[in-house]
Amino acid sequence: MKKVLLVLFAVLVCKLFAQSAVFFDEILSSKQITFSQAAYLVFVGNGEYQDTVKQEVVFEEALKRKWISQTDKPDKPITAAQFAYLVMEAFGFKGGLMYTLFPGPRYGFRELVFKGLIPITMDPQALVSGNLALRVVRIAAELKGLDK
Amino acid sequence: MKYKSISVIVLLCLAVVSFAGDFGITISNTTVYRYTADWNISQTNRALLWISLPITANTNFYVSGFYEFAGDFSTASNAYTPYRFDVGLTYFSYKPALSTSLLTFMMGRLETTDITASIYSGSYDGLSLNILTGNSRFDIQVGYLGLLYKNDVLILVDDDDIASFTDDTKYFVNPRLLAMFGYRVDDFLKGFDIGFEFWSQFDLDPAGTPTHSLYYEPRCVWRISNYFTLSGFGILSMIINPEIALGYAYGAEFSASIPSFLRSTLSIKLFTSGGTAGDFISYAPIRLSSVSLYASGIYSDASAISAKFSFAPLPTMIFAFHSDILLREGTVIPAGYAPNSESLVIGSEYGIQFVWQAASDIALLAGGGVFVPNTLGAYPADAPHEWQVLLNCVLNF
Numbered sequence: 001m002k003k004v005l006l007v008l009f010a011v012l013v014c015k016l017f018a019q020s021a022v023f024f025d026e027i028l029s030s031k032q033i034t035f036s037q038a039a040y041l042v043f044v045g046n047g048e049y050q051d052t053v054k055q056e057v058v059f060e061e062a063l064k065r066k067w068i069s070q071t072d073k074p075d076k077p078i079t080a081a082q083f084a085y086l087v088m089e090a091f092g093f094k095g096g097l098m099y100t101l102f103p104g105p106r107y108g109f110r111e112l113v114f115k116g117l118i119p120i121t122m123d124p125q126a127l128v129s130g131n132l133a134l135r136v137v138r139i140a141a142e143l144k145g146l147d148k
Numbered sequence: 149m150k151y152k153s154i155s156v157i158v159l160l161c162l163a164v165v166s167f168a169g170d171f172g173i174t175i176s177n178t179t180v181y182r183y184t185a186d187w188n189i190s191q192t193n194r195a196l197l198w199i200s201l202p203i204t205a206n207t208n209f210y211v212s213g214f215y216e217f218a219g220d221f222s223t224a225s226n227a228y229t230p231y232r233f234d235v236g237l238t239y240f241s242y243k244p245a246l247s248t249s250l251l252t253f254m255m256g257r258l259e260t261t262d263i264t265a266s267i268y269s270g271s272y273d274g275l276s277l278n279i280l281t282g283n284s285r286f287d288i289q290v291g292y293l294g295l296l297y298k299n300d301v302l303i304l305v306d307d308d309d310i311a312s313f314t315d316d317t318k319y320f321v322n323p324r325l326l327a328m329f330g331y332r333v334d335d336f337l338k339g340f341d342i343g344f345e346f347w348s349q350f351d352l353d354p355a356g357t358p359t360h361s362l363y364y365e366p367r368c369v370w371r372i373s374n375y376f377t378l379s380g381f382g383i384l385s386m387i388i389n390p391e392i393a394l395g396y397a398y399g400a401e402f403s404a405s406i407p408s409f410l411r412s413t414l415s416i417k418l419f420t421s422g423g424t425a426g427d428f429i430s431y432a433p434i435r436l437s438s439v440s441l442y443a444s445g446i447y448s449d450a451s452a453i454s455a456k457f458s459f460a461p462l463p464t465m466i467f468a469f470h471s472d473i474l475l476r477e478g479t480v481i482p483a484g485y486a487p488n489s490e491s492l493v494i495g496s497e498y499g500i501q502f503v504w505q506a507a508s509d510i511a512l513l514a515g516g517g518v519f520v521p522n523t524l525g526a527y528p529a530d531a532p533h534e535w536q537v538l539l540n541c542v543l544n545f
Binding site for chain 1: 169170200202208507508509510543544545
């Protein structure tokens with residue numbers, strides 16, 4: 001049953017990503033995605049890069065845009081708050097008062113909870129599973145009309 | 149002392165930021181304007197600091213506390229409390245990973261309410277156990293009520309409570325033990341939910357006459373279709389002081405939702421807070437609650453039949469219009485009501501509400517209405533209308 005669900009989920013996101021099944025297997029089975037995987041998902045999800053792009057390239061791009069901190073490493077697991085900030089910036093979501101004044105992971109996380117992309121019970125410092133990351137990117141793309 | 153408190157708060161915030169978890173500040177402003185024969189404004193401002201600290205994957209510690217300014221202003225008098233510090237929701241929670249059911253254990257200052265908020269709604273200091281298995285849900289809560297601010301919890305079950313409430317030297321409500329057990333089955337039959345709750349409070353105040361009370365509240369909900377819902381409940385109460393006296397309350401609601409038309413909902417509701425009649429005394433819940441929305445002093449011996457229409461032009465914005473008629477139920481009459489009146493109609497109420505979640509961190513609520521007393525044989529012809537306007541704004545940092 002779990003495998004069937006995973007396959008169905010992969011089919012749902014295939015409009016966004018035409019990447020190899022190996023990558024999705026890796027992401028879906030991952031209990032904690034890394035900064036470079038997260039950067040890949042958001043940049044391919046928002047259509048800025050093709051799915052053939054290397055993870056190192058999009059990681060550097062996110063670093064250049066200051067969406068991730070200089071101290072973050074490509075292979076380091078990303079937290080929910082850091083991932084939320086990446087999604088907010090990559091998909092150009094507008095935030096509330098506090099996010100507008102102080103854009104960053106703290107208020108980015110609250111924005112995605114408010115928009116219903118991240119469960120309200122989730123801790124901002126929790127690590128992000130591949131399953132959740134794909135779901136968040138898929139809904140973000142839908143909200144921005146990028147899935148059509 | 150003040151610097152010590154601030155230092156502790158700053159250190160706690162830094163500790164949270166350094167390790168894990170989250171914290172925030174919620175600032176709220178509530179202004180209530182009332183006008184009957186004279187005007188009155190109640191002003192409340194609150195700044196609440198909260199910290200959420202996950203200990204393990206299954207356990208969490210949450211602590212909150214607030215500063216509050218509260219004042220009442222009118223032409224007759226001005227009274228205000230420039231500062232009040234108190235503990236908000238504060239708990240240790242444990243949610244073990246179970247395969248087929250969900251269990252939540254909580255301990256600390258918790259919040260609770262009965263199914264229809266007709267017995268008790270508010271805080272308590274104690275334990276809570278909640279089990280969800282299949283379509284069944286069990287709730288057990290036990291706690292102490294003696295460490296709560298009397299104006300927040302409004303526990304006015306007997307004369308000792310009223311004496312304590314009017315005594316300005318007392319801060320806490322009279323000590324009581326609160327206990328509840330609830331059981332609910334969703335989809336007992338297709339679209340039909342049933343459940344019941346037992347509530348009790350035991351007076352622990354060594355002074356005065358102890359007044360204990362027990363409540364039984366069954367409820368059912370019938371989701372007729374995706375658009376129509378019918379629900380009903382009843383409450384049988386027993387006050388022990390030390391003689392036993394029974395009371396009752398009941399209600400029913402029919403609501404029709406039309407999601408395609410501005411997410412609108414129309415509901416018709418009946419709520420009766422039983423009165424003194426025959427073997428029954430006036431219904432006395434643990435927390436004082438009013439049958440009416442705008443009329444003052446109608447807590448029991450009355451029924452409200454209300455109609456409400458709400459619509460949401462935006463997913464984050466709701467407008468609601470409501471109207472109700474208040475009827476007598478029992479022998480206790482509201483203040484100002486003609487003692488020998490045969491009229492059953494107390495009056496009618498009309499109101500409007502507006503709720504807007506302007507952004508993720510800003511919420512606005514505005515509402516107002518009027519109580520129109522029945523001057524055709526119930527109140528004197530010159531009985532004034534009771535007006536009320538409420539403005540509330542919440543900002544989350």
